[in-house]
Amino acid sequence: MSFFKKYGFLFPLNNYEQFVTFQIKDVNYIKDNLEALINIFSVQDTDNIDYRTLLDSVLFLLLQKEKVIKINDNTCYKSSNKDLLHNINNANKIRFDDNSNTIQIPRDDGGTVPAFEVKDYLLGGGLNVVIIEEYENLMQDDDYSLSFLKQIVKAYVSKKTTIFSEDECLIIDFLYHFSRRILIIIPEDISLNTLFQEVVYETFTKRENDDLKQALLKISKYLIEKELNHFLSEIKPKYDADTMRPNWKLPSLFSAMYLSLFYLDSNQAMYRVCQNINCNQLFLVSKTNQVKKYCCVYCTNAVSQRRYRQKK
Structure with a gap:
């Protein structure tokens, strides 16, 4: 929120006019890339791996085309390179x-x-x-x-x-x-959520495809390193003399989000999807906490009320 209050948008707009044009599809592209990476992070070092989400997210990051997003002809976002593709x-x-x-x-x-x-x-x-x-x-x-x-x-x-x-x-x-x-696989059909029919995921998780699952996990770690290294490349350390503390120079809000992933200790915490069917947002939770299923008190109460009405 402090970034929005200071700059007004995902990217600093102090060098532009009062209003700029930015496509909603570009916001969604940035959001989906970050969400896919968080999905991949969330399955690392877990006993019960969600292979459906992992498969969707890995294929999404692997097979989408390279993209450059501009504001008034100035590049503000560039996806990680797609040389392999x-x-x-x-x-x-x-x-x-x-x-x-x-x-x-x-x-x-x-x-x-x-x-x-x-x-x-x-x-x-x-x-x-x-x-x-x-x-x-x-x-x-x-x-x-x-x-x-x-x-x-x-x-x-x-x-x-x-x-x-x-x-x-x-x-x-x-x-x-x-x-x-x-x-x-048809790359044009790739999206972040539910790429395939249920039978595809069921087949993928069968024992005879254990080698595919192990390969997918290795590929997911390759993507974590590749994506983070790319989006952290423009972040620079700086020292704040007013606070007498180390700080970071962040070129955009999404770069700060990738920095937060960089500092995430997957052995201690993970992102989990809120189980409220009307929410489904990701929230950070301790790996030892097997009870917490909802991102906030509002979702916990909403689910409780829904169950009460169904029971009644």
Whole structure:
């Protein structure tokens, strides 16, 4: 509130006229990015992981396009870079001719099928095979809904010859196996809440997909580091001589919010969603507090009154 009282908005407006134009969709974009990161924070070091929320939030941060927000042509917000997404979308079709990774897989009828060996970080750093005929058929399919799947498969097969970090390779492998086992991902359909039908989440949480769940947790920690480092980069320490205390120079209100996440000790506290169906806001609570389900007294009373009326 002190930031709003001083500057009047998410970003300081002292260099502008009395009024500026700012799109509501841009406010929502900033809010959703921060909420997704808080969601990811809230599941770390917990025994009962909400994989639905984690999956939605990770895919949201991974697959949304890079965005720059301006006020009167001056950049006030820039999302973390989407180099990985850019590289996936620009992955090239691989040539299998005379490739040392091409092998022959036996068929039931005694023949063989040509396949391509791929190092797979999701499978414990082991090897996986891609049937070359299936690969070629996918590349020739004109179905638009398969466009992103094609790029994932291209990146999956060619990542050995491309400069990807191990974290980025794991992300590519996760997207590949998720698309093959559960559902084809369409980036344009990505949102923060309830991306998929219930059966998708049920399938994802089955035991045979434990490797996908473990990979998702690793990816979530990669995103925490990536997002925080990006949004903390413009924050600078300063010393306040009036109070004789250290302080921070904060370029915007949302940067202060990321700074508060930076200081959050996930071993001591976590964000929890208010269980009042008319609220659903996030609130900070001690990890040892298993009782508190509501963000405030108002929501506690509202739920109690609702239950009383239903019982009556």
